[in-house]
Amino acid sequence: MKYLKMCIVSALTVVCIGVTSPAEAQSTTNQYCPDGKMWEGVLQYSGNKPWVNIDVDPVFAEMMRTERNVTEKLPITPVYDLVVEIKPNFNFFCIDGWAEGGKKTVVAEDLPETLYGINPVIQVGRETFVSSGEFVRTNRKDRSGTFIYEWKVKGWPNGIVGDGGTMERLITAITKGELIVVHADIIQDLKEVDSFDEEIVFSTCAPIWGSGKHSFSASRGESGGRTVRGIMNISEADRKDGFASTQPFKKYHDAGWFSFFVDLEQYPDEELRRFASSTKSRDAVKADKVIKGILEQSSCGPMSNSIVYTGDNLVSGGTNANGYAGLNQGYAVVRARASVQTTMHEVAHSFAGVMDEYLYRNQSTVFPWSILGKNCSVNPRKAFSFGGKLYGSIDIDGCGYESRIVSPTGKTGSNVGRPELLVFRPSGTSIMKESSSSKEFNVVSCGYIIAAIKGGNAKSHFPECAAMDGIIKDGFVAQANSIPSIFNQLATPFAPIYSGLTAQVNDIFGSPEEDTDREFLIVESFDPNNRWGEIIEIVPDSTSEEVEQQNSVTFRRTFFSGISNKITLDLSNTSLTQAESVKTNNKVGNLGNVEVFVQGLLVIVGLLVPIAFTVAVVLFFWGLALYVRSQGSEEKQQRGKGIMTWGVIAVFVMASIWGIVAFLGNAVGVDQSAPISVPGIVSIK
Incomplete structure (x- = not known):
């Protein structure tokens, strides 16, 4: 009996039509698979080189999508799980039973589990960073039916290189644009039969959570001594224990409004560490330029918000500072071992423009209207109210400053005789007052943070904040059944004074909305034994000195039940056109008495x-x-x-x-x- 068989052989597969006898099949196998080797080191080519694909591990990418809400395509970074794929060509005649008649469908189990004679490594020049890899069989095939083998490189979250120093060398190579490749020599019978070098295009900007509207990037200064593992750990801790745990950030973190990135590069930050705080604008300008220079170089690009982690010895004014932030400028600098609460405190400055609620150490500096009116106000009943309800205390003074002369220029000399007003804060304690001990924002600060997140009038968010757990509600709980809004102005004996003076200040200097192009840098320390803070205006090329305050007299006038109201009367020509004020032995004259009477x-x-x-x-x-x-x-x-x-x-x-x-x-x-x-x-x- 004759057996007919026709075989079509290609580089990819062999298809046989017909039927052969077992003896003839064995003869064919012996002929085309004499040594029993299914793979002899041959790879499928694309053009003039072997086909090699390098990407983020699909399993890892799915984890990032489902567990960490990163929906954008992930870049190839040295802190992700990666996969290198190749397509080996096999001799199907070596598969048992394949040569016996008919068309046999080859399945993954017919192929070797791993490829012998090929050991891939990741190299920069001749320097090897990752080795001891092997290619493992998968169930995936390309369109032509060729099976794909893969080498998985573990990287999340500490990096593909275990040793810290070697990982830093790899980051440096990426930053400098050095050629980084996956290299493999294919050895069969002690002879090299093929090899390949496939370039890896790494990014040093690693998304770690979310794909929301507001992006936060974490960068590291050289002085901090933080490894890649260190910056990954601290940025994740601040996200998890800060943004994902502190209201109102938590609510909008969980709703997907944020995205977080880690810049793996190191940046020189010696200028930041040497930055000596004072009331001189030129010092703030230097720090501002250094920080913005770091952010401009960042591989994460122009993120809307950035946190720079620097060394333990963040020196300011001769003492260690915990950090500083550009008010509403989108950047914060945090000392390496600062608490999560300190990071959230600085972010509230840089992201939402929220002010400090403790007293600055320099109480003599005059600042413009734009830094007041949020969580610090000279008219708390108006500033902390919405819809006829109060959402903060109105009798706790001291918010950055005990009292302020509201200035259009920030220089005392141009504000002689302007009214000085007490500055109030919404609560007795908060994360903006004591970041080392408090973990909560108050309702008013919360409203401005939500406004920075999703827009709208900050006051309109007060009810939302008051309904949240984890928000300080001083002043709100005490007046849950508050009187109608029409009487809000009358509920305190001093509201008319503050409303009137605030209106005059507004009329002279403009409203906060008209003064939003000013830039300020806040530097502070939360050391319980040496707590202090200052705010400095960033005025480029400014060398002018502050002018001492003159021609104003501050006194306390007591009204009813021992309550004191602080007033500063105008004693200079700046308040009256072509008129003279009256001074008698440094006491207020007739004009002052008339005003006090009114x-x-x-x-x-x-x-x-x-x-x-x-x-x-x-x-x-x-x-x-x-x-x-x-x-x-x-x-x-x-x-x-x-x-x-x-x-x-x-x-x-x-x-x-x-x-x-x-x-x-x-x-x-x-x-x-x-x-x-x-x-x-x-x-x-």
Whole structure:
């Protein structure tokens, strides 16, 4: 009996049609597979070189997508799990039973589990960084049916090179653009039959979490002595224990608003360590330039926010600082061993422009209006309120400064005689006051952080913050059933004074929105034994010295129950056009007395209105009680009705008085936002 067989042989596969006898099949196997070697070191080529593919391990990429929310295509970095793929050509005649008739489908199990005689390494020049690799069989095939073998290189999260020094050498090679390759020699029967060098194009910017709108990159200074493993660990700790644990960052972290990257390069930061803080703008300019220079070189590109980790000895003003940040500038510098809370504190400065809530060590410096009005305010009842409710305390003073002269220039000499106001903070403690002990923001700071995250008016986010766990609610819990917003201004005896003075300051210097192009650098230490902080304006090429404050007198005037209100009166020509102020033995003269009288009168009025409102409410309920208890006496019931009626009328009038005033003012065209000028003596000879 004859057996017919036709075989089509190619570099990729062999297909036979027909039927052969077992004897003939064995003869064919012996003929085409004499030594029993299925693989003899031959790879499939692409063009004039072996086909080699290098990429992020698909298993790792899926983990990053599902567990760490990184949805963008991952770059090849030396801290990721990588895979190197090749396509070996096999002699199918060596597969048992393959030569016996018909068309046999080759499956992965028919092939060797690993390839012998090929050991891949990763090299820079002749220097080997990763070795002892082997190619392992997979179940994947290309379109032509050729099976793919892979070499997996473990890299997450500490790097593909175990030794710290060698890893730094690899990072340096990447940074300098040196040629980095996967190299392999293929040895069969003690002879080299083939080899390949495939370039790896590494990135030193590694996404580690998220694909959100707001990106944060972590960079490392040389002085910190942090290895790649170190910067990966600290950046992950700050993300996990800071952003993912501290409200309101936690809520929006979990909702996917953030993305986090690690820049694996090291940057010279000696200038940052030597940066000596003072009230001189030129020092801030130097630090600002160094930081921005680092960020411009960063392989992560122009991220919206950056955190630079520097050495333990971050010296400032002769003492160690924990860090500093550009206010609303998108960068923060943090000492190597600073706490997670310190990082979040600095990020609140750089990302949301939130101010410090402790007292700076330099209380003599004057700063412009733009640094107030957020979580620090001279008018807390207005600044910390929304929709008729207070969301912060109104009687805790000391927020960066005990009191401020609000300035359009930041130089004292141009602000002689301007009003000085107490500065209030929203809570007794917070992460912006004591980052070493507190782990929470207050409602007001939270509102501005959310506004930086998703936009909108910061105050409109106060209710959202008040509903969160992990937010300090000083001033909000105490007034859960707050009075209507129309009476907010009247609820404190000093609100009229601060509202009036704030309006005057606004009128003279402009609102915070009109002064947003100023740049400031905050430097601080949270050492319990040496806590301090300063804010410095960044004025390029500025060499001018601060002018000592002159021609103003600060005193305390006490009103009711021992409460003190701090006022600074104008004693210079800058407040009156072609007029002279009156000074008598360094005491306030007639003009000052008139102003104080008017201010005191406003205080009295501010006290009487809420008292009268309370009396009217009590009057109504008194009339109601009289009416109920006077059943059977028509005369007493009529008297009760009358008392209730007048009580209702009084409540209505006082509840609508400001609306009536506003209506009449609009009707006759009166500008109600303009400050009221206080009459005074123009000149005394």
